[in-house]
Amino acid sequence: MKQESKIISYTYIDAERNIVVINGEKVFETENLDIKDFLTKVYKTLCDSYPKFYKMDIHCKLGYLLSELLLESSGNRQKGIEDRAIAVVNSSSSLCSDIKHQASIEDNGNYFPSPANFVYTLSNIVTGEIAIRNKYYGETISYIHSSYDSKYLKEIFDLSMVDECNNSILLSWIESIDTTAEGIMFLISKEEGKQGVNVSEKELDNIWQKLKNNK
């Protein structure tokens, strides 16, 4: 009998509310830190040293932290594999960096576009950061969708598995716009013998609702 694909693990960060959740359990919380300071605190407290972290924009920092906490805590990092896809979904693309870039070019008298910022004006860079960190040589892709949508995410998962090269996926919704900076990342696998919850639209929705309602 073919095994159902399973959600092995998931992480959630709400940088506005200053919380980090792993598999439904709040593992870190502070108060009144702004988004950037909060993410730095999470990095310094919970992650191994990785100086590239500081160069990332908010969107990538979120994605990086979600992946680090997920992979480390679940014991499923498996560096160097080619069959793990990385997919990020959001609605505002790289807007947090787009705004910075736009500001640097709006005034011809004070015109200093930054290459370090410009590279982050693409919504897929976060998938690259995760691939680099873990030496994942598989598929990396970014999708744009209007909101967190469990049906859509399930579809993205199903579509990634149509390709027989893919056995697992880091699938995330990451949104950083204005004062919002939150993200959720799932590790879903179709490999035999993995522990977890069967992946379904309902499950992806339940998890999200619980996180959003838990103040």
Add this chain to the structure above:
Amino acid sequence: MEKLINDLKEQIIEALSLEDYSVEEINADEPLFGEGLGLDSIDALELIVLLEKNYGIKLNDPEKGKEIFKSIRVLAEYINANRAF
């Protein structure tokens, strides 16, 4: 020269997001690329922006950057010789 070197260290820490470093921890003579601070190609491009923004020096050929960005001291000497303001 020492003041320029100190200013440069601060500016580089900010421009290149080297948040784990303080001015005291950066050696003016250690390599910026390769070992030392381990900067990469984007950092080199960012230093070119810094040169223009803070010192009015326009470097149109990124390849020239390799010689100038050898270390902070070498960079400071170049700035001293070529700065517009």
Add this chain to the structure above:
Amino acid sequence: MIKIIGDGIISSLGISTEENFQHILDGKSGLRLIDDESSSLDPYYSSLVEKDNLSSIVENIDKYTKLEAMSIASILNAVEDKGIDLGSKDTIFIFSSTKGNIDLLNNNNSKDLRIRLWKTAEIISKYFHNENEPMVVSNACISGVSAQILASRLLKSRKYKRAVVVGADLVSKFTVSGFQSFHSLADKECKPFDKNRVGLNIGEAAACIILQYEDEKSLNNDDIILLDGIMKNDANHISGPSRTGEGSYRCLNHLLKNTNTEKVAFINAHGTATNYNDEMESIALERAGFSDVPVNSMKAYFGHTLGAAGVLESIISARALKEGLILPTKGYVEKGVSGNIRISDRLLKTNKNFAIKLISGFGGCNAALLFKKI
């Protein structure tokens, strides 16, 4: 089987695939020197589309932004005389773009939904009265190929019968300034794989490819099918290509499961004419065993059209394969890459029936498609 049933191109080289293809055969380029302060403080080479040229094609064109109008026009060209109802439930739209309506962005309007790619995709698909929520792929420069791979997965899973894949991007101050900060723009027309290459040109375009699921027995001679597609990451650097061409190599290697190097008529590479990209691709191509297969690049005809490139260059490649032609690489004179590869520098005939589209993008992503002529 995933068959190409229609295609359309809107670029500086024309407002139809036929026009674009003919200009390429005539050796024409859409690149010219642009001296326009609204897009750049310094002049630069690019290939631009005039929105006015589309006013007889797109109804109520003033309702649409330039990018939307280009996208709609490319779909109209693709579907012309085909008798396809794009409003039907079994048709899905997939939009590929890196920055969408980025020319609208200013310091005060980041909340404007028109800048959101999902909104742009909706506006485009609603022009054709399609009620399915369109999908949006924004995957740096490989978007257009990623979108075709997504399309083939949707069609293989029988969720839809037909996918309208449209890739589009603009040349704007936003993108020109960004590439200028990377010092990656050439000060003349680009020269892919050439010893004297100095960088890329960016261009704007919209391109549409319509893919349909067909049973093998209903295919006709000379039909072009999308046989396979794959994406791989270099896992090396977010903007610089891997020195070993890792991701591109793995993509090419994967495609050899469904063909072999002797059967491939040509490979249309990314060939942006930057120092590092072309060098990396040559290494990947040699590593994968494609040293004897002609390689070409379209970048000196259109410039690098970002989110449109993967679709635009696939259409041209599929057309060339259909006609049994290997197109030359405009701008190429003398080999300037270390990989042992054969760069196509003249129009040649071929009777081989496979072609590959290879592409790379920021974020370390790489992708490739395998086209087959029946």
